[in-house]
Amino acid sequence: MITANAKKVVIIEAVNLCKSYSMGTEQFHAAKGVNLQLYEGDFTVIMGSSGSGKSTLLYLLSGLDTITSGEVYFKGQRIDQYSEKEITDFRSNKIGYVYQSINLIPDFTLLENVAFPGYVAGRGKSEINIQAMTLLQMMGIAEQADRLPSQVSGGQQQRAAIARALINSPEVIFADEPTGALSQEQGTIILDILTEMNQKSQSIVMVTHDIKAACRADRLILVKDGNIDGILELGKYSPDQLKDRENQIFMFMSGKGR
Numbered sequence: 160m161i162t163a164n165a166k167k168v169v170i171i172e173a174v175n176l177c178k179s180y181s182m183g184t185e186q187f188h189a190a191k192g193v194n195l196q197l198y199e200g201d202f203t204v205i206m207g208s209s210g211s212g213k214s215t216l217l218y219l220l221s222g223l224d225t226i227t228s229g230e231v232y233f234k235g236q237r238i239d240q241y242s243e244k245e246i247t248d249f250r251s252n253k254i255g256y257v258y259q260s261i262n263l264i265p266d267f268t269l270l271e272n273v274a275f276p277g278y279v280a281g282r283g284k285s286e287i288n289i290q291a292m293t294l295l296q297m298m299g300i301a302e303q304a305d306r307l308p309s310q311v312s313g314g315q316q317q318r319a320a321i322a323r324a325l326i327n328s329p330e331v332i333f334a335d336e337p338t339g340a341l342s343q344e345q346g347t348i349i350l351d352i353l354t355e356m357n358q359k360s361q362s363i364v365m366v367t368h369d370i371k372a373a374c375r376a377d378r379l380i381l382v383k384d385g386n387i388d389g390i391l392e393l394g395k396y397s398p399d400q401l402k403d404r405e406n407q408i409f410m411f412m413s414g415k416g417r
């Protein structure tokens with residue numbers, strides 16, 4: 160689907176998307192009729208205050224959680240009506256996910272962790288192992304391939320988690336606070352990796368609290384109280400724009416310029 164928005168192609172679309180949780184006899188509405196289009200090749204960032212519904216939205220848009228009502232489309236295909244097998248295949252082949260808590264399997268080496276989703280997808284072992292090693296090299300941690308997660312730094316673990324998310328060549332990487340548990344230095348390395356991947360055309364959707372991380376966005380979605388409160392179009396990032404972008408995002412978040 161081509162839209163008027165600078166001829167960008169819509170990759171994910173939400174139509175009147177709702178998510179409610181039962182809290183005893185009450186219902187809590189974490190997504191309240193969200194209408195949103197995300198574009199192929201964009202680095203989309205989702206921001207908003209704690210509890211505003213950012214992670215909920217990320218899980219609904221990526222098919223990792225079930226919706227209460229509304230519609231979710233991936234490249235024009237309605238994914239919220241997929242069968243269990245279809246959604247499992249979708250999660251395995253079309254998207255990659257990076258978590259704040261990293262979630263590597265503690266008894267597997269970094270190489271085994273990266274390769275694992277490839278085995279689950281039923282691909283050949285030697286092909287996967289070669290690709291896993293190439294991804295570890297890309298992430299600058301090939302020397303740590305045979306170590307367990309507990310034997311490397313948090314930043315190196317997160318780099319392995321990004322490699323794992325890439326093993327089945329997903330169309331979109333979803334990242335929920337990928338730098339949240341890291342030092343500023345390690346966080347910057349992760350952001351540089353994501354930015355470089357995006358510059359090579361990888362679509363990325365990332366939740367963050369951090370304005371410096373948000374500076375990497377082409378497009379910033381502000382979530383408030385379970386809905387979209389505003390969208391800031393930034394265009395492709397380059398490091399010399401960091402200060403300007405920080406100011407622009409700060410103004411946008413504080414309601415000025417919206």
Ligand SMILES: Nc1ncnc2c1ncn2[C@@H]1O[C@H](COP(=O)(O)OP(=O)(O)OP(=O)(O)O)[C@@H](O)[C@H]1O
Binds near residue numbers: 182
């Ligand atoms: N399983 C659940 N049951 C009940 N309420 C939930 C559940 N999961 C999330 N919520 C509520 O939905 C709202 C949105 O949660 P969500 O995790 O999406 O927020 P967030 O913006 O990502 O927050 P944070 O920045 O603190 O991670 C919150 O008020 C949260 O308490």
